[in-house]
Amino acid sequence: MRLLLVEDEKRMAQALCELLRLEKYEVDHYDDGINGLAAIESNIYDIAILDVMLPGMNGFEIAQKARKRSIVTPILMLTAKAELDDKVTGLDSGADDYLTKPFMTKELLARLRALGRRTLNATDGVLSYGDIKLETGTLALSCAASGESVRLSEKEYRILEYLIANKGQILTREQLAVKIWGFDSDSEYNNVEVYMSFTRKKLSFVKAKTEIKAVRGVGYELRCDDV
Numbered sequence: 533m534r535l536l537l538v539e540d541e542k543r544m545a546q547a548l549c550e551l552l553r554l555e556k557y558e559v560d561h562y563d564d565g566i567n568g569l570a571a572i573e574s575n576i577y578d579i580a581i582l583d584v585m586l587p588g589m590n591g592f593e594i595a596q597k598a599r600k601r602s603i604v605t606p607i608l609m610l611t612a613k614a615e616l617d618d619k620v621t622g623l624d625s626g627a628d629d630y631l632t633k634p635f636m637t638k639e640l641l642a643r644l645r646a647l648g649r650r651t652l653n654a655t656d657g658v659l660s661y662g663d664i665k666l667e668t669g670t671l672a673l674s675c676a677a678s679g680e681s682v683r684l685s686e687k688e689y690r691i692l693e694y695l696i697a698n699k700g701q702i703l704t705r706e707q708l709a710v711k712i713w714g715f716d717s718d719s720e721y722n723n724v725e726v727y728m729s730f731t732r733k734k735l736s737f738v739k740a741k742t743e744i745k746a747v748r749g750v751g752y753e754l755r756c757d758d759v
């Protein structure tokens with residue numbers, strides 16, 4: 533899971549980064565609202581943790597702007613205890629959950645696990661889009677209409693999962709590369725196309741009408757025009 537942390541208090545940020553990395557999350561940290569917004573809009577994060585009071589732009593504004601741009605990344609807002617109304621504003625702004633400072637690390641980790649499950653948007657471990665279903669436990673791809681199914685590789689699964697989570701949007705090759713292979717993924721850059729072709733073959737194997745459309749010069753989009 534890749535987390536975005538936007539927090540301007542140095543010691544807090546440092547402690548959170550250390551804690552989250554120990555818990556095996558990949559964490560990127562920004563200390564102001566402007567860079568924080570740009571980061572969440574890159575749409576490569578599974579969860580965003582936003583402090584409310586930030587230089588440049590506050591956490592609520594980041595959340596509102598991101599939601600307006602159809603970014604669905606779950607947002608956990610960190611609020612100071614004195615800012616009780618923030619709770620309301622935070623949920624109105626498009627935040628999914630809030631945590632009042634100071635908080636127990638156990639509590640933070642529990643919230644993150646809950647939001648992480650929501651990211652997958654899975655009902656009983658099944659993700660669906662158009663005429664296809666993805667089983668999160670077995671990595672099986674199936675098509676209801678044809679009754680066919682096939683097992684995906686981990687990367688193929690993650691590509692489809694990412695496309696389903698962002699249905700209706702075009703994902704760039706770069707977003708896919710970073711999301712699936714991580715940063716420092718230059719050498720893997722061309723693999724996006726290779727894996728797209730593998731994934732498409734699996735879609736046609738199960739005779740799905742759902743397709744991965746390439747948008748020239750932009751990226752890829754999941755489409756199912758025919759169901």
Ligand code: CA
Binds near residue numbers: 540541583584585586
């Ligand atoms: Ca702050």
